[in-house]
Amino acid sequence: MFICQQCNIQVPPHIPLNLIPLQTRNKKYPARANVNREVHSAPANHKNDPGGSGTEIVQEIRVCPDCYAKLKTKLSK
Known part of the structure; x- marks a missing residue:
């Protein structure tokens, strides 16, 4: 169970x-x-480890499956 940080609803268990x-x-x-x-x-x-470069996540949000689908279509455009 968690609260979606996009729509602020409580998501039921096992989602x-x-x-x-x-x-x-x-x-x-x-x-x-x-x-x-x-x-x-x-x-x-x-x-020896040669080191290198990459990316790190600074901020992320927890979202329900409905908001995830909406945000994925927005981010892909």
């Missing part, structure tokens, strides 16, 4: 929750040395 991201930001991840361990090697070898 799936849908999350809609409202805001995202670009994120750059730094390189890290010796953090990934090889599991199948006898002496534990460590590899």
Whole structure:
């Protein structure tokens, strides 16, 4: 059970929750040395993580299936 943050109705139990991201930001991840361990090697070898870039969700809302369908059509246009 949850309250839809779009239409403010209480959704009955056993209805799936849908999350809609409202805001995202670009994120750059730094390189890290010796953090990934090889599991199948006898002496534990460590590899470097190269880092990289991606996106993070800053803000998202919980919506009911009806509002999710409406928002998906708006966002796809």
